[in-house]
Amino acid sequence: MIENSKRIVFKFGTNILRNEDGDISLSHLYSFIEDLSYLYKQGKEILIVTSGAVGLGAKKLKIDTSGSTTLKQAAASVGQPLLMGIWQDGFEKYGITTAQILLTEEDFSNRKKYLSLRLTLHKLLENKVIPIINQNDAVSPSELEHASFSDNDKLSSIVASKLDANLLVMVSDVDGLFDKNPKLYPDAKLISKVEKITPKIEKLASGASSGGRGGMITKLTGAKVATSSGLYAKICNGKTPNIIRKVFDDNTGTLFLPQNTLSHKKRWIAYATNIMGKITVNDGAKEAIIKSQKSLLSIGIDDIEGTFKRGEIVSVYDKKGLEFARGIASYSSEDIEKIKGHHSDEICNILGYKFDDDVIIKDNLVLV
Numbered sequence: 152m153i154e155n156s157k158r159i160v161f162k163f164g165t166n167i168l169r170n171e172d173g174d175i176s177l178s179h180l181y182s183f184i185e186d187l188s189y190l191y192k193q194g195k196e197i198l199i200v201t202s203g204a205v206g207l208g209a210k211k212l213k214i215d216t217s218g219s220t221t222l223k224q225a226a227a228s229v230g231q232p233l234l235m236g237i238w239q240d241g242f243e244k245y246g247i248t249t250a251q252i253l254l255t256e257e258d259f260s261n262r263k264k265y266l267s268l269r270l271t272l273h274k275l276l277e278n279k280v281i282p283i284i285n286q287n288d289a290v291s292p293s294e295l296e297h298a299s300f301s302d303n304d305k306l307s308s309i310v311a312s313k314l315d316a317n318l319l320v321m322v323s324d325v326d327g328l329f330d331k332n333p334k335l336y337p338d339a340k341l342i343s344k345v346e347k348i349t350p351k352i353e354k355l356a357s358g359a360s361s362g363g364r365g366g367m368i369t370k371l372t373g374a375k376v377a378t379s380s381g382l383y384a385k386i387c388n389g390k391t392p393n394i395i396r397k398v399f400d401d402n403t404g405t406l407f408l409p410q411n412t413l414s415h416k417k418r419w420i421a422y423a424t425n426i427m428g429k430i431t432v433n434d435g436a437k438e439a440i441i442k443s444q445k446s447l448l449s450i451g452i453d454d455i456e457g458t459f460k461r462g463e464i465v466s467v468y469d470k471k472g473l474e475f476a477r478g479i480a481s482y483s484s485e486d487i488e489k490i491k492g493h494h495s496d497e498i499c500n501i502l503g504y505k506f507d508d509d510v511i512i513k514d515n516l517v518l519v
């Protein structure tokens with residue numbers, strides 16, 4: 152039941168934190184803080200992913216950052232402390248301590264960094280601190296190069312999935328997912344519950360007619376990461392008064408139901424990783440992996456691309472060019488180049504050593 156959710160990640164988008172003049176919308180932000188404090192006092196564990204650093208910084212510097220990643224980075228460096236200051240001050244009024252965590256997707260790709268981040272965040276929650284997270288824009292241009300600035304949707308879903316949250320709430324300036332574009336069709340209906348994110352549902356966000364529903368695609372991607380990690384996800388409108396308190400109500404926003412859960416390691420493999428290479432396999436290997444949950448053997452490999460080390464993440468493609476799995480390579484690209492198409496028994500002869508019979512062992516392989 153969604154109301155039993157103990158650990159909740161709230162993601163606030165730039166649009167909902169700014170007013171029409173591009174200034175911070177204090178009325179929104181303070182009402183979020185007040186309602187989040189209420190949930191916190193009810194015993195919920197709260198993590199916040201907040202956007203708005205670039206916008207605030209640009210306003211302060213009186214610059215237009217469009218088209219320049221470097222300017223966005225500079226603006227984010229100015230805006231981030233301002234943004235954090237407002238959240239911190241607000242929560243202080245309710246006696247709640249906050250922490251600032253700035254992340255890039257890469258912090259999740261490196262398993263050591265990821266495990267250390269997990270420990271830090273768990274310690275913060277144990278100590279009743281609310282972590283306030285944003286992308287580390289200043290050091291990571293790639294975080295800012297995405298056309299729509301909607302990457303915090305993905306970041307928040309990764310945080311939620313990795314931190315064993317029960318619910319991800321994406322607070323935006325739209326009511327949720329509609330059956331057609333509400334800007335074009337006044338009779339568009341809000342979909343209040345999505346059992347499973349099927350291609351049909353995805354089409355609602357990505358169809359040509361939905362151009363006005365900015366950011367719905369990335370929100371759905373976020374919802375997909377969350378639900379396939381066994382979490383509830385919700386998209387709701389921050390302009391609705393006291394939406395945070397109403398987050399468990401059926402009649403607010405769109406709720407996405409959790410799907411089967413993947414283990415932590417498999418989630419780590421499936422999401423938020425730097426894919427270092429591509430392995431193309433034959434049909435027999437594909438069938439063995441998909442139907443019989445088998446490992447990937449060298450004999451099934453037709454081709455490889457990219458340079459990667461043993462232990463890095465690779466994508467597995469079929470001969471039609473469709474990615475169907477990801478996994479941790481037990482051999483480097485250099486080794487795989489030599490052993491591809493050969494039987495596992497020959498690995499030792501070819502390389503002079505052998506780590507595993509499998510190029511990707513089944514525990515390190517996840518279907519995507």
Ligand code: GLU
Pocket residue numbers: 164165201202203204205206227285286288300301302303304
């Ligand atoms: N990190 C960006 C900012 O604080 C926002 C990115 C996003 O909204 O996805 O301005």
